[in-house]
Amino acid sequence: DVKVTQSSRYLVKRTGEKVFLECVQDMDHENMFWYRQDPGLGLRLIYFSYDVKMKEKGDIPEGYSVSREKKERFSLILESASTNQTSMYLCASNSGGSGTTGELFFGEGSRLTVL
Amino acid sequence: QQQVKQSPQSLIVQKGGISIINCAYENTAFDYFPWYQQFPGKGPALLIAIRPDVSEKKEGRFTISFNKSAKQFSLHIMDSQPGDSATYFCAATIGGYNKLIFGAGTRLAVHP
Numbered sequence: 001d002v003k004v005t006q007s008s009r010y011l012v013k014r015t016g017e018k019v020f021l022e023c024v025q026d027m028d029h030e031n032m033f034w035y036r037q038d039p040g041l042g043l044r045l046i047y048f049s050y051d052v053k054m055k056e057k058g059d060i061p062e063g064y065s066v067s068r069e070k071k072e073r074f075s076l077i078l079e080s081a082s083t084n085q086t087s088m089y090l091c092a093s094n095s096g097g098s099g100t101t102g103e104l105f106f107g108e109g110s111r112l113t114v115l
Numbered sequence: 116q117q118q119v120k121q122s123p124q125s126l127i128v129q130k131g132g133i134s135i136i137n138c139a140y141e142n143t144a145f146d147y148f149p150w151y152q153q154f155p156g157k158g159p160a161l162l163i164a165i166r167p168d169v170s171e172k173k174e175g176r177f178t179i180s181f182n183k184s185a186k187q188f189s190l191h192i193m194d195s196q197p198g199d200s201a202t203y204f205c206a207a208t209i210g211g212y213n214k215l216i217f218g219a220g221t222r223l224a225v226h227p
Contacts, residue, residue: 106158
């Protein structure tokens with residue numbers, strides 16, 4: 001089974017703190033994604049990466065950055081957390097190869113509260 | 116700007132009934148329409164998906180109906196069960212799987 005592991009399920013941080021959210025996948029997937037989930041807004045793409053050291057902005061990248069130094073690991077960084085970044089963060093991965101279904105495999109989420 | 120509009124926001128169905136969730140899209144270039152199911156405390160998981168060259172796809176009790184001319188697609192859950200209680204997201208994408216656009220989600224509660 002594909003497993004996407006988000007190391008922190010619950011975090012409470014203060015405004016202005018730097019926050020790291022870590023994600024690891026074990027299926028050698030090329031693509032990795034960070035989404036933000038808010039009630040009534042669905043899932044919104046923050047950043048994605050299709051290869052090591054490569055990244056592309058999603059729909060809401062402002063206030064976030066990412067790092068992908070190894071194929072299996074994708075980190076989301078909040079340089080200076082703000083209260084409007086309180087949310088559920090979901091990491092996902094999939095295989096970008098031809099003949100695949102494109103199915104996204106999600107982690108269980110990291111719920112971040114910024115005070 | 117919400118490119119995929121999903122309704123209703125919440126839905127209550129009695130056990131054995133039919134649950135229907137609707138989605139509408141604007142971009143006619145979308146070519147892949149998946150539905151994801153999310154249980155509390157878990158990440159979403161792919162439930163069923165359709166491409167616009169077919170009008171219907173059925174997998175067990177779950178059916179996607181697709182109306183290309185109306186730019187709408189819907190999920191039907193037949194014989195709904197309490198175990199189907201979850202949040203459902205429709206989505207759409209163009210030419211690959213890297214930028215899925217998700218709907219806002221529907222919270223389904225199936226009462227026994």
